[in-house]
Amino acid sequence: MARLVIVSNRVPDPGETSGPRAGGLAVGLADALVPGSLWFGWSGKTAEHTSTTAKLTEADGLTYATIDLGESDYRAFYLGFSNGTLWPLFHMMPGHAEFDRGDYVIYREVNQAFAAALLPLLKPDDLIWIHDYQLLGVAAALRAAGVTNRIGFFLHIPFPAPALFEVLPPAKALLEAMLAHDVIGFQTGYDRAHFLGALSSGLGMIAHEGTVIYRQRKVSCIVNPIGIDADGFSRMAASIARRIDARRMIESLAGRALMIGVDRLDYTKGLPERFDAYQRFLQHYPEHRRQISFLQIAAPSREEVERYRTLREELNHKAGAINGQYSDFDWVPLRYMTRTAPRSMVAGLYRLARIGLVTPLRDGMNLVAKEYIAAQNPDNPGVLILSRFAGAASGLPEAMLVNPFDVDGVAEAISLALTMPLDERQARYKALIARVREVSAAAYSRAFTARLADVSVQPPPRVLKTAI
Numbered sequence: 001m002a003r004l005v006i007v008s009n010r011v012p013d014p015g016e017t018s019g020p021r022a023g024g025l026a027v028g029l030a031d032a033l034v035p036g037s038l039w040f041g042w043s044g045k046t047a048e049h050t051s052t053t054a055k056l057t058e059a060d061g062l063t064y065a066t067i068d069l070g071e072s073d074y075r076a077f078y079l080g081f082s083n084g085t086l087w088p089l090f091h092m093m094p095g096h097a098e099f100d101r102g103d104y105v106i107y108r109e110v111n112q113a114f115a116a117a118l119l120p121l122l123k124p125d126d127l128i129w130i131h132d133y134q135l136l137g138v139a140a141a142l143r144a145a146g147v148t149n150r151i152g153f154f155l156h157i158p159f160p161a162p163a164l165f166e167v168l169p170p171a172k173a174l175l176e177a178m179l180a181h182d183v184i185g186f187q188t189g190y191d192r193a194h195f196l197g198a199l200s201s202g203l204g205m206i207a208h209e210g211t212v213i214y215r216q217r218k219v220s221c222i223v224n225p226i227g228i229d230a231d232g233f234s235r236m237a238a239s240i241a242r243r244i245d246a247r248r249m250i251e252s253l254a255g256r257a258l259m260i261g262v263d264r265l266d267y268t269k270g271l272p273e274r275f276d277a278y279q280r281f282l283q284h285y286p287e288h289r290r291q292i293s294f295l296q297i298a299a300p301s302r303e304e305v306e307r308y309r310t311l312r313e314e315l316n317h318k319a320g321a322i323n324g325q326y327s328d329f330d331w332v333p334l335r336y337m338t339r340t341a342p343r344s345m346v347a348g349l350y351r352l353a354r355i356g357l358v359t360p361l362r363d364g365m366n367l368v369a370k371e372y373i374a375a376q377n378p379d380n381p382g383v384l385i386l387s388r389f390a391g392a393a394s395g396l397p398e399a400m401l402v403n404p405f406d407v408d409g410v411a412e413a414i415s416l417a418l419t420m421p422l423d424e425r426q427a428r429y430k431a432l433i434a435r436v437r438e439v440s441a442a443a444y445s446r447a448f449t450a451r452l453a454d455v456s457v458q459p460p461p462r463v464l465k466t467a468i
């Protein structure tokens with residue numbers, strides 16, 4: 001069997017995989033990372049210069065190969081073009097996007113540096129699976145170096161509507177770079193349709209059943225939603241919910257219903273709008289005021305980016321205003337934590353929560369929605385309120401779907417969820433847990449690698465002087 005080579009921006013430190021940061025890609029790919037696989041990417045550390053050769057570490061039968069990023073490359077590639085340009089634009093928030101040609105040049109160079117450091121580690125029949133928006137140009141750089149291996153790419157975040165994508169000055173170059181892959185995976189049908197639309201308007205290419213031909217090579221664009229290990233997560237939630245800190249939580253609730261939100265502190269997650277909706281709920285439904293306690297865990301993220309710092313200040317202000325206005329001597333309506341909580345504790349809290357409030361303005365998938373469902377007690381399940389603009393919404397129609405921009409609508413949904421009868425909660429849960437189990441992490445990685453393994457080896461593109 002061909003070896004699997006995973007390429008992602010961040011490679012987890014093998015010594016830290018059970019810590020609070022565990023999750024994300026490591027969980028999604030657990031099934032694909034069979035012994036013998038290689039995981040290549042950035043170590044998360046900066047140095048004077050970007051490394052030209054990877055540092056290898058062996059753990060649990062896997063090889064982790066990492067490079068450090070030069071301080072100025074980190075600023076331009078990671079904080080600049082990846083998170084200051086692509087992240088907001090792909091989430092269809094052009095107001096937050098800035099474009100700097102110098103940052104883009106460095107983005108290209110860092111993608112080429114990834115390819116150059118990976119090249120000597122590759123074997124001829126390796127299946128290479130590249131992840132996410134930071135690395136759109138790695139495959140093109142590998143092709144330019146003559147690599148004929150099968151290369152797949154998965155975009156974890158949304159692909160924007162073509163009219164927005166075209167706002168990017170290097171839009172065409174990025175599309176051409178993406179066409180150096182054999183298989184490109186998207187979270188939802190919308191994302192794939194947007195990508196195919198951008199190919200059509202930007203490069204005049206027409207797809208047939210999701211496949212396009214570019215420089216005599218076939219590129220298959222597939223929809224392959226990411227999932228979680230529902231049964232493992234459910235077991236963790238149930239065992240934690242029996243522990244001492246869970247009892248402390250239950251005591252502190254004094255019979256009130258818990259509503260929970262768990263997000264990275266990111267402007268795409270819709271936290272200010274969520275706080276506004278909660279405030280509107282408290283204002284419009286005074287009969288429910290003392291029956292609910294809202295816990296928002298907001299894990300700090302990308303704190304070196306100015307927009308993330310202002311978001312944090314805005315949320316501190318809103319949280320203070322809600323508690324100042326509505327708290328009583330024996331009741332605090334909002335508990336707001338800007339710390340990363342251990343994963344097991346998050347799982348236990350989901351299980352205790354009567355409502356899971358997941359209202360991103362735009363999200364590739366949103367795994368919190370799936371984790372919340374997996375964590376529920378089947379006999380007394382909670383209600384998931386989910387943004388229709390999360391990729392997860394297209395696969396979870398039995399959730400209470402809301403428009404996160406509609407503050408009154410979300411306030412109303414909280415009131416309905418709080419009073420939803422047990423039989424309706426159980427019926428929704430039954431349908432949702434079946435879906436979360438079916439579209440699992442294992443199914444995600446198996447489907448993608450099977451599709452990639454199925455591709456016949458194609459010659460490298462004839463003309464590819466520059467990577468992107």
Ligand code: GDG
Binds near residue numbers: 021024262343
């Ligand atoms: C990207 C895409 C896509 C959060 N706070 C804590 C914590 N978390 C964990 C959650 C969940 C993960 O982080 C977040 O996953 P999401 O899917 O919600 O969001 P992103 O980080 O933006 O991920 C997204 C995903 O990639 C996968 O393709 O779904 O759309 O944006 O697992 O539980 N975990 C712990 N403490 C926290 O405080 N331990």
